[in-house]
Amino acid sequence: MTVPPEYGGAGRSHVERFVVAEELLAAGAPVLAHWAAERQVAPMLLRIGTEEQRRRLLPGIVRGELAFAIGLSEPDAGSDLASVRTRAIRVDGGWEITGQKVWTSAGDRADHMFVLCRTGESADRHHGLSQLMVSTSAEGFRARPIVTMSGEAEFAEVFLDGVFVPDADVIGEIGRGWQQATQELGWERSGPDRYLSTFVLLAHFLALDDPAYDADRGRLAARLSALRELSWQVAEKGQAGLDFGADAALAKDAGTTFEQESVEIVRRALGSDVRRRPELRRLLRAAQFAAPTFTLRGGTNEILRTITARQLVAS
Ligand SMILES: Cc1cc2nc3c(=O)[nH]c(=O)nc-3n(C[C@H](O)[C@H](O)[C@H](O)COP(=O)(O)OP(=O)(O)OC[C@H]3O[C@@H](n4cnc5c(N)ncnc54)[C@H](O)[C@@H]3O)c2cc1C
Structure with a gap:
């Protein structure tokens, strides 16, 4: 979405991309195949790639042909x-x-x-x-x-x-790989994919017609809304061309902690009731298998907290 029209893209802002990414994730769309290309490779090529690389690679990324x-x-x-x-x-x-x-x-x-x-x-x-x-x-x-x-x-x-x-x-x-790779990680860490991996499970839980779950649902919805605000602010910084490495680290730490905890909250709240709800049971099982990876991929939470702490000390 953010690739300029001269390379075949839509020329939209990072904030607009955020909205579409959020909708895809909320619907449980299969995004993995082209996620790295669209989320981090394209912005990197636009920033530090050669003109020849942009012309050669960006149109294929935009069309979803290059992973x-x-x-x-x-x-x-x-x-x-x-x-x-x-x-x-x-x-x-x-x-x-x-x-x-x-x-x-x-x-x-x-x-x-x-x-x-x-x-x-x-x-x-x-x-x-x-x-x-x-x-x-x-x-x-x-x-x-x-x-x-x-x-x-x-x-x-x-x-x-x-x-x-x-x-x-x-x-x-050549020789600037560290700076480049850590900038690229900022794009990987900050998006709505860092708190919406299990949204389909949450949406099913939030929609249950049973007041017994209201307290858990209220807490989950409130946290989700705060995380969205945080991630949105990072997208706005990216759009403004500002450095957002530490903000992205904070957003990923908070987002993936939420994702992991929410799976456990849903599991505990439902208890044996989950047996009566086959779709929720299927979603919960898939989320339980995936949850351990949330706080590892893209850098572990301990490392993200170190990045955030260093930024706080420096500022
Ligand atoms: C689903 C998934 C997808 C991935 N995709 C990719 C990918 O596409 N490309 C890629 O390159 N990598 C990928 N990774 C790898 C991921 O980036 C690493 O697993 C992660 O950075 C941790 O490295 P490690 O597994 O070697 O663990 P280690 O670095 O060995 O860490 C083990 C534990 O020690 C802790 N620890 C380590 N050092 C410190 C420290 N200094 N202070 C405090 N605690 C510390 C860690 O937080 C962690 O809990 C993926 C991982 C997963 C789970």
Whole structure:
């Protein structure tokens, strides 16, 4: 929605995008396949991509034809992201990248993957990192789906074995990968998807015709409304071009804590009554399987609180 018309987009504001994203999530629409491309890759390309990259990639993203994966986490680099070991070496006409990524959402289905990797040495681990765009059909790229306890395979392990990345697919500047990747995470953390993952379950619960649930419903609705306000403010900051990294961290921490707690509140409130309500039971079960991931993906709550605290100390 926010991609300018010259690249095939609608040229709408981040606030307008927020409204549409909210409606999609509230309806339980299947958004995963193109979420990373639309939510974070397109804004990144608009900000730091080359004109050639914008013309080549944005129209496909807008049409929903190009899906992206984000390759940050590694077996020994999750919260401590600066310790990534995936390495790219300079070769004729580009870079050759070798390493392993893990928990990569849609890593086995995407067309391209933004990979955070080490391209230089530095005493400060945050320096010497870069972002390269790897084609998932390139020689040396292999992805193995990871099946979770729900039986689904939302993410994958990715192996990169000497994959060639042409200079045209360097994202932003060599050596500025840390700054770029953390900016990109701001887009990932702040949207309505961080408090509406289980909205369909909540909507069913809120609609029950039984006053016994009123107190729980009132509390849930009030918290939801406050979270929406918080997330909306982040969208407005993004629209104004302001730095919103710490606000996004706070919004994600509060939003995903709510999502997890709300599943538990609904479960406790319904008790054995859930057996009489097959649709609610199905939704509750799915939400219980998904809930542990809410506070991990996009950075854990402990890490988000550190980011928020640092911002408070600095301001
Ligand atoms: C559904 C899902 C989708 C994901 N998709 C992607 C993706 O597309 N791309 C990608 O790159 N990654 C993805 N991830 C990975 C996710 O970003 C990591 O799981 C997350 O950053 C945590 O890293 P870790 O799993 O290595 O845990 P660890 O970093 O090992 O953390 C373990 C625990 O220790 C705590 N901890 C660690 N360090 C500190 C500290 N300094 N202070 C306080 N507590 C600390 C953490 O909060 C956590 O509770 C996904 C994860 C999930 C669950």
